[in-house]
Amino acid sequence: MTNYRPDRYEDGFAAAIKLFWDTRDQQARAQLERGVTDTGTRGAVTGGGHLLPMAVLIEQIFNDCGIPMLGGSHVLPGYYRSTKAWDGVVTYKGELVAILELKSQVGSFGKNQNNRIEEIIGQGRDINMAARRDLLGRLPPWFGYLMIVEDHATSRARSKGSRPHPQFPLDEAFSDAPSTIERYSIALNRMRLEGEIRAACLVATSATTHDYWYPDETLSFSAFSSAIRGRVIEVLGAID
Numbered sequence: 001m002t003n004y005r006p007d008r009y010e011d012g013f014a015a016a017i018k019l020f021w022d023t024r025d026q027q028a029r030a031q032l033e034r035g036v037t038d039t040g041t042r043g044a045v046t047g048g049g050h051l052l053p054m055a056v057l058i059e060q061i062f063n064d065c066g067i068p069m070l071g072g073s074h075v076l077p078g079y080y081r082s083t084k085a086w087d088g089v090v091t092y093k094g095e096l097v098a099i100l101e102l103k104s105q106v107g108s109f110g111k112n113q114n115n116r117i118e119e120i121i122g123q124g125r126d127i128n129m130a131a132r133r134d135l136l137g138r139l140p141p142w143f144g145y146l147m148i149v150e151d152h153a154t155s156r157a158r159s160k161g162s163r164p165h166p167q168f169p170l171d172e173a174f175s176d177a178p179s180t181i182e183r184y185s186i187a188l189n190r191m192r193l194e195g196e197i198r199a200a201c202l203v204a205t206s207a208t209t210h211d212y213w214y215p216d217e218t219l220s221f222s223a224f225s226s227a228i229r230g231r232v233i234e235v236l237g238a239i240d
Helices: 006-033 052-065 109-132 180-193 221-238
Strands: 075-077 083-085 087-094 093-105 143-150 199-205
Touching: 006 052, 006 199, 006 221, 052 093, 052 143, 075 199, 087 180, 087 221, 093 109, 093 221, 109 143, 109 180, 143 180, 143 221, 180 199, 199 221
Parallel strands: 093 143, 143 199
Antiparallel strands: 075 083, 087 093
């Protein structure tokens, strides 16, 4: 573990955030120059590659910890569906080390958040059920999730959401109309607590300044890298 350097990963993450925005801007400009337009900010996403800097940094952390992320298929079997192509799959000596998913939400906050949270819940559930059916090897599954949310007045604003049935009040965590960013924090923390995911990073970042901040320090990139290190120690202890 001598190559594990948490002090440099935060600097790398700051650079990755800047590249995230630069790539989105370049993709949007390229589509405009080709005369191609997508609804809203979709044009900045359909080009792909905007989350590649984060993937490269995560790969470096695994390498530094002692398990290289080798090239290969990112498709794994599921339980409720036949297969799923993940953003990252790490294996070591024939065993599954980690499953990684990297996502972002820029704009369309109220419209897309519930869909995204339902997606994470479904992914975590499918992974755990596939593991219970011995589809993912001998080790307990490790699902790491990284979410980037645009830091915007709308994503920071209080949001009441839909009015619930009068006989069934809201969960207390949602009674103060948490913002989009806060709702992601609640969801990721609860999914981690329930074991649907093993590690999560949630970052809010400005499209104009490229500054970023963590709504919850337990969901910081530093905590995420520490969780990766812990998983590598766990795997090496079980296999080597």
